[in-house]
Amino acid sequence: MAAASAAPAPRGGPTPLFGAYGIVKRFGAFTANDGVDLEIRAGEIHALLGENGAGKSTLMKILYGLLEPTEGVVTHQGDIVRLANPEAARALGIGMVFQHFSLCENLTVAENIALVMPAALTGRALAERIARLGADYGLHLDPARPVWSLSAGERQRIEIVRCLLQNPKLVILDEPTSVLTPGEAEALFAVLERLRDEGRALLYISHRLDEVRRLCTRATILRGGRVVGTCDPRAESARSLAAMMVGTGVSEVRPKSVGGSRGERLVLDRLTLPAPGLHGTPLRDIALRVAGGEILGIAGIAGNGQAELFDALSGESRAPAAGAVRFDGRAAGHLGINARRRLGAAFVPEERNGHAAVPPMNLSENALLSRHATAPLTRFGLLRLGAARALARRVVDAFDVRGAGPDPAAGTLSGGNLQKFVVGREILAEPGILVINQPTWGVDAAAAARIRQAVLDLAGRGSAVVVISQDLDELFEIADSIAVLHAGALSRPVPTGATSRAALGLLMGGVGEPETQTGEPPAAPAIRTAAPVL
Amino acid sequence: MSLDIVSLDIVQMVLVTVLTAATPLILAGIGELVVERSGVLNLGVEGMMVLGAAAGFAVATQTGSTGLGALGGAGAGLLLAALFGVLTVGLAANQVASGLALTILGLGLSGLVGAGYVGMKRDPAPHLHLPGLTDLPGIGRLLFGHDAFVYAALLLVVGVWWFLWRTRAGLILRAVGDDHTATHALGLKVRKVRFLAVLFGGACAGLAGAYLSLAYTPFWAPAMTAGRGWIALALVVFASWQPLRVAAGALLFGGATVLQLHAQAAGLGLPGQLLSALPYLATILALVLLSLGRRRGGSLAPAALGRVFAPSR
Incomplete structure (x- = not known):
């Protein structure tokens, strides 16, 4: 790292603190950086x-x-290092x-x-x-x-x-x-x-x-x-x-077509669950109702019960009373994940690697893992690999999932592509109820737009959708109403058009609903349970 | 054997036996602990140990020096471990398969090295003798009357404990064993640390084998380690990767072994097989209870244990 010969002339202006010129980095046949120049002052x-x-x-x-570049130099105050x-x-x-x-x-x-x-x-x-x-x-x-x-x-x-x-x-x-x-x-x-x-x-x-x-x-x-x-x-x-x-104009998501409302499809009725572990959050008296065609956004700061709420909806943790979770009117609180899937629900957890998908397994095997309950992918307990591959192929085509080879391992996909696959796998099942946790975490703009559009379209076809997200922009973009999860308690959902970033921010911080607000504040107090004393 | 006259000297004699039975387990176990703390699972302890026993005896017989024999045993274990390190750390081969193969290889090689030495006898390694101190009744022999291997094993326990929790190099070793991706991203040399740890573990296992053939039972017989390498491996796990607990577990195991021998001699009427199983049961039970007591949210085992690491560059 000793300073060597004179650096390439910086492009105008004073000598940058750090510069990178003509950086090329190849991994085998793949070129990750191709002649990149960067100057930092x-x-x-x-x-x-x-x-x-x-x-x-x-x-x-x-x-x-x-990493060391295949070609190109890095400079520090004009000297090559x-x-x-x-x-x-x-x-x-x-x-x-x-x-x-x-x-x-x-x-x-x-x-x-x-x-x-x-x-x-x-x-x-x-x-x-x-x-x-x-x-x-x-x-x-x-x-x-x-x-x-x-x-x-x-x-x-x-x-x-x-x-x-x-x-x-x-x-x-x-x-x-x-x-x-x-x-x-x-x-x-x-x-x-x-x-x-x-x-x-x-x-x-x-x-x-x-x-x-x-x-x-x-x-x-x-x-x-x-x-x-x-x-x-x-x-x-x-x-x-x-x-x-x-490279091309990013299309804003189209609002969903109105229609197909089919009454209440997903109901949580006074759901209370103890904290799952030493560092978990207990769920306190959660109630929500989502109608067909509706997208409910759940905002909140990480660690306020999002993972626990998702687990309670997906069946990873069971409710104490069967009636506390109802899908299309049927009590599902005591059912496991696959039984809930058979009722027409689908779930996309937050963590892509290791929760939604098994990184070393192929996409077709990953398709099998969540869809075997609802799609004809097995016969007499034996896998129908051809059908699994066809299903994975359909997801890849419908959601433009880009990876190496026809059936790559999930772990080799970039975050955005794997997320498109995971979301697509569930949405292609045409679930009546979709619960999705952090749908576009760490995903680039184009992939995020595609995922949001798919969620909107699904709701447009009459499904009830719950989106748990820390990204308020995302919720304002796609949700019909937004509730805030704080310390395991859920605030009353407010129509997206009737709330503001500031009001949600206060709720996320555990501060009660301010009385004066633009728009039409709900008549009832916004928080059902008081913020618990920790 | 009559137990009605329990004098201090008999207690001392029993304790001395316990300590000598525990020494090979301490040596091999502490070595494996360092390896596993760096995130590598070397199941070849038995193989490195038995090769150390054969090579140690051969070198000591050829040179007439127990010290050189001990070095030879440690060196043989280290060389075998180097092979394992090249495979698993350098070439990212599967650690379980490579370790099992290493045990088989070590057993075979030790037969080859020791072929000419079967049936030979040597004087056991010399014991410390401090006039006055060693002759103290009751505790003299226990404290001041062992061979160098025993003292080396005890020093090793303290030294490794100090290294792991009081030095920067030990911190880096633990970090590498916890998350090799993160430590690599920080620019720490994951593979170098692991390779050195593997070499250290091999030398310790070889030394443990040399102790068996030079001090514990001073002759060479094929497969004379009799599964002690596997017990050392189990000790590390049940000791929750803590050096002091490895030593405690080894002493407990040694104690139960001595106890069941006496019980068999006394003819208690219990089946011999059951008594022979006692040391294993007692050790496992004690260490499981110990590790249950302080369960926290983090992971007790090195989180990267057994996972191969191949950096992209």
């Missing part, structure tokens, strides 16, 4: 935009020394906040941080540094807590603190808000703006275009491994940015 938040598979992650890994490993990158002042946090679950916060600190900094001295930095930036952490006991937001704080303790000149953030609640995201933005004002450079990777337009002053847009443009995101609209990313 001190004191700017630079956005890196692109769909899943556009080459953003590859470029980031090259800048952090995790070789980033042979992350240690070399860290020595140059490059820090990284990973999307899928690189934390060891069974180690404590302090141990995870100590992993990349100089050997001398351990024990009490390190704990003091963590506390001081936490107080300074508002990133509070308990150094002795094991990581498995922490929420996604707290885990990200570890990543950021670990990065900042090394006093970086460049901080790379990969989809930093994808697991955060709006409030947590605001706190993160404040930290990022402060880092920028301190003269550090930030490389910000996100799918969320409104965030990019708010934070960033320059953006580099990747498509198919090439740079297709640089711009000032503040001068662009979210729509024009998305068009550059995808």
Whole structure:
């Protein structure tokens, strides 16, 4: 990583803090980056935009020394540097906040941080540094807590603190808000703006275009491994940015056709469940009714009972009374998942890898896993592999799932493509009731639009749909009414047109419904059960 | 044997026997613990141990030095482990299959190495003798009268505990065993750490074998480890990957072994097979109870245990 000969001339302007020129990275026959140029200046938040598979992650890994480019150079203040490993990158002042946090679950916060600190900094001295930095930036952490006991937001704080303790000149953030609640995201933005004002450079990777337009002053847009443009995101609209990313205009989702309302199809009646484990959330007296043709959005901050509510709907956890869960009028609370599927319900859990799909298995095998209950995929207990492959093929064609080969392993698909497959697998069953948890988490704009459209179309055909999502934009886009889950209790659903982001935000934070509100507030108190005292 | 005169010296004699029976399990178990803490499951402990016994005896007989014999045993275990490491860490081969193959290979190789030494006898490894201290009644022999292997095993327990929880290298080893993807993303050398851990485990298993053929029963006989490698493996699991518990489990196992021998000699009227099974049952029961006591939300086992790692680069 020693400085070598003179660097290529920067394209105008002062010497950038870090530059990457002509980066090519090939994996076998596949070219992930094809002649990418990127310049990052001190004191700017630079956005890196692109769909899943556009080459953003590859470029980031090259800048952090995790991958070496096949061709091209990286420069630091005009000198060519070789980033042979992350240690070399860290020595140059490059820090990284990973999307899928690189934390060891069974180690404590302090141990995870100590992993990349100089050997001398351990024990009490390190704990003091963590506390001081936490107080300074508002990133509070308990150094002795094991990581498995922490929420996604707290885990990200570890990543950021670990990065900042090394006093970086460049901080790379990969989809930093994808697991955060709006409030947590605001706190993160404040930290990022402060880092920028301190003269550090930030490389910000996100799918969320409104965030990019708010934070960033320059953006580099990747498509198919090439740079297709640089711009000032503040001068662009979210729509024009998305068009550059995808290459064609992104169609807004069409509103669903009205019709096919078939009365109440999904009913939860005073469902109360104890917390499933030490770190779970109990469900408190949950009631909801979803009619055919209706999409109910459930907002809320992660860890407020979303997973538990999903499990109660899908049958992964059974209700104490059979009548507490009713599908099309039939009591289903005591039924397991497959029995509920046979009643015409379908479920898409939050986690793609390991919950919705088994990564090492082929798509056809994954199709079998959830559809064997409702589709003729077995005969006398033997698998009909041909029928399974045909079903997988139909999903792939209908939802434009792109992967290598005719029947690839689920784990080899990009996040967006696997999510399209998982959603498509359930929607092609034409379920009368669909429950879907975080439908577009970590999915690029084009795939997200496709998934949302499919959900809308399904509701248009008369199905009752429950969408659990942390993405308020998504809920405002597709839901007919929105309820908020907080500490295991569900607020009364409000028609989407009659609520606002601010009102939902208050409910998500556990603050009761404000009395004065624009629109038409519901007459009854919004929260059925008071926020529990923890 | 009459039990009505229980003098301090008889207690001491029994405890000394217990400690010597536990020593090979401690040595091999602690070595395997380090390997598994790094996320690698090496089922070849028995094979490395028996090769260490054969090679240790052969080197000691050729050179006339017990110390060189011990080194030879450890070296033989290390070489066999290196083969395992190349396969599983370097080439990402299946760890279970490779480990089982390693045991079979070790048994076969040990027969080859030890072929010329069957029936030979050596003097056992010398025991410590501190005038005055070793002759103390009741505790002298227990504290100051063992051979170097026993003291090495006890030092190893403390040393590995200190290494794992008090040093940065130990922290990195535990991190690699917990999540190799995350530690690789941080730029830590996953495969190097694992390979070194595998080598260390092999050397420990080889040393445990050399202890058997040089000190415990100072001769070489084919398959003389008699399943102790498997017991060491089980100890590591039931000890929840904690070094001090491995030592405690090994001592318990040694104690139960000695106890059942005495019980068989005393003729209690219980079937001998049942008594022979007692050490296994007692050890498993005690360690299971121990690991039940403190169940938390995290995982007790190294989370990446047995999963192969192949970085993309």
